Amino acid sequence: MKMKSVKLLSVMGLVAGMGLLVSTISGSQSTNASMDASTQTVDCEKPMILFPNTFELTMDQVKEFDPLNGVKGYDNYDGNITNKIKVEGPSVIAEPGTYTFTYTLKDSSGNVDKKVRTYTVVENQPKQSVTEQKTTEPIAEVMEENNQFQPIEVAESEVGQVTTESQETVTELETTAVPQEPSSSVVSTQESIAPATISFLGQTISFIQCNGAPEAPNVGAGTWTGTGAVNDQLPTHFIGHNPGDFAGVMNITIGTPITVVDGNGNAKTYVVYEVLDVADDGINANDPSDDTWARVIEDGGERISLQTCITDTVNRIVLAR
Numbered sequence: 001m002k003m004k005s006v007k008l009l010s011v012m013g014l015v016a017g018m019g020l021l022v023s024t025i026s027g028s029q030s031t032n033a034s035m036d037a038s039t040q041t042v043d044c045e046k047p048m049i050l051f052p053n054t055f056e057l058t059m060d061q062v063k064e065f066d067p068l069n070g071v072k073g074y075d076n077y078d079g080n081i082t083n084k085i086k087v088e089g090p091s092v093i094a095e096p097g098t099y100t101f102t103y104t105l106k107d108s109s110g111n112v113d114k115k116v117r118t119y120t121v122v123e124n125q126p127k128q129s130v131t132e133q134k135t136t137e138p139i140a141e142v143m144e145e146n147n148q149f150q151p152i153e154v155a156e157s158e159v160g161q162v163t164t165e166s167q168e169t170v171t172e173l174e175t176t177a178v179p180q181e182p183s184s185s186v187v188s189t190q191e192s193i194a195p196a197t198i199s200f201l202g203q204t205i206s207f208i209q210c211n212g213a214p215e216a217p218n219v220g221a222g223t224w225t226g227t228g229a230v231n232d233q234l235p236t237h238f239i240g241h242n243p244g245d246f247a248g249v250m251n252i253t254i255g256t257p258i259t260v261v262d263g264n265g266n267a268k269t270y271v272v273y274e275v276l277d278v279a280d281d282g283i284n285a286n287d288p289s290d291d292t293w294a295r296v297i298e299d300g301g302e303r304i305s306l307q308t309c310i311t312d313t314v315n316r317i318v319l320a321r
Contacts (some may be wrong), residue, residue, distance in 0.1 A: 043109035048311060049085060050250060054241035056120045056287040062093045067101045067117075069258050072277070075107040076311045080277070080285050085229040096121050104185060182266050196228065198238060198306070200252060207238060216240050216308075224307070225297060230260050230268035235303045237296070242316075249308040252318045270320035278315050285314050295319070 005239045067089060073082045089101030098120050148213035198205050198221060210222035216239040226236030240246025252258070254272050261267045275293055277285040284290035296305055296317055303321035310316050 010037075029092040043077045043107065043111060045076050046111040046113045047073055047078070047081060047105045047107045049073050049103050049105050049113050049115050050199055051115075051117060052253065055118070056122060058122055058124045059096065060124050062121055065093065071103065073105045073113075074277075074285075074311050074314050075111075076313060077109065079279070079314065081105065081107060096123055113189050130167050195261050195265045196263050197261045200256060201248050203248055205240065213239075216244075216246070218244075220245050220307075226304075227262070228260060229262045229264075229267050230302070231262075233302045235297075235299070235300065235305065236260075237305045237307065239307050242310075244308075246306070246308040249306050249318060250310070250316055252306070253273070256318075256320075258304065258306070258318075258320050268302070272318050274319040276317045276319070277310060278317050280315070292317070 006105045018175075027292050050072045058064060067087050067115065068085060071082070071087075073080070073085045075081050084105055084107075085103045087101050088104075093099055098118060101117050101119070103115045103117060142144060161250060194206070196202075196207055198207055205221050206219075207221040207223060207228060208217055210217060213222060213224065216222055218241070221238045221240035224237045224239045226234055228236050240249070242250060252272055252275065254275060256272045257269050258272065259267055259269045274295075276296070278292050278296070279285050282291055282293040282296075284292055296319065301321065303319065305317055305319050307315055
C-alpha cells in the first residue's frame with residue numbers, strides 16, 4: 001500500500017508477476033521504408049481466487065450455504081473481479097458427506113485461474129435439553145439432605161466437651177482456603193513464547209524493527225510503524241511477504257486472536273475487528289470512496305495492523321485491538 005508521499009513498501013517479493021513488454025511495428029512501406037514503432041503491455045499472469053477459512057459445515061449451516069459467499073477474485077491488471085467468478089458443483093446438499101466445487105476466474109486478457117474446493121458436511125451437534133441438565137442434583141443439596149440436623153441429648157457434664165468439639169470443627173472450616181483464580185492481565189510475561197513474535201492461527205512468526213523500509217524482510221515480519229510494544233498505547237503496523245511467512249494473514253477473519261510478544265517479553269492478545277483489501281494508493285479495493293490511510297496508520301491507541309500482498313497492486317490488511 002503506498003503510504004501517501006512515502007514510496008510503496010513492497011511485500012510482494014521479487015517474483016511478483018510482471019507484464020511482458022513487446023514491440024509491434026506498423027506503418028506503410030515506401031522507398032524510404034519508414035516505420036512507426038509502438039509498444040503495448042501483454043498480461044501473462046493469471047488472476048487469483050481467494051477463499052474464506054471454512055471447510056466444514058453442519059446440516060443447519062448448509063441450509064443457508066452459498067458456495068460464492070466470501071470468495072473473492074483479483075487480477076494484477078483488472079483489480080477486483082469477484083463478480084466474474086463462476087462455480088460448478090452440487091445444487092442440493094441433502095445429507096452429510098464430502099462435496100466438491102470447482103471455481104473458475106477469467107481476466108480480460110484471457111488468463112484463467114481454476115481451483116477445486118472441498119467442503120465436509122457433518123451432522124448437527126445435539127443440544128442438551130433442560131431436563132438433561134437437571135438430572136444431576138448439586139452436590140451441596142445432596143449433602144444437606146444427607147446431613148439433616150438430628151437432636152442430640154447429652155448430660156450436663158458433657159456440654160463443655162461438645163461445645164469445644166463444635167468450636168474446633170468451625171475453626172477448621174473457617175481456615176480452609178479456597179483457591180483463587182489469578183486475575184487475568186492484559187499485559188503479561190510469556191515464558192513459553194519467544195520475545196519479538198506474532199502468533200495467529202497456530203503459527204508463530206518473529207519480527208524485527210524496520211520502520212519505513214521499502215519492503216518487508218525476507219524472513220518473518222517487520223514493523224513499518226511503531227515498535228511492537230504491547231503496553232505503550234500506540235499502534236504498530238507489521239508487514240510480511242505473501243508468498244512467505246505472512247501468507248497466513250490471508251486466512252485471518254474478524255474475531256481471530258493475534259498474540260504479540262514484544263522485545264521485553266510482554267504479551268498481549270488482540271482481536272481482529274476489520275479485514276480490508278487495499279490498493280497501493282491506500283484506497284479500499286472494494287469501495288473507491290473509502291480512503292483507509294487514517295484508520296490503518298494514523299489512528300492511535302493500543303492496536304496492531306498486519307499487511308501482506310494479494311497481487312502486486314492489492315494488499316490484505318487486518319486491524320486488531
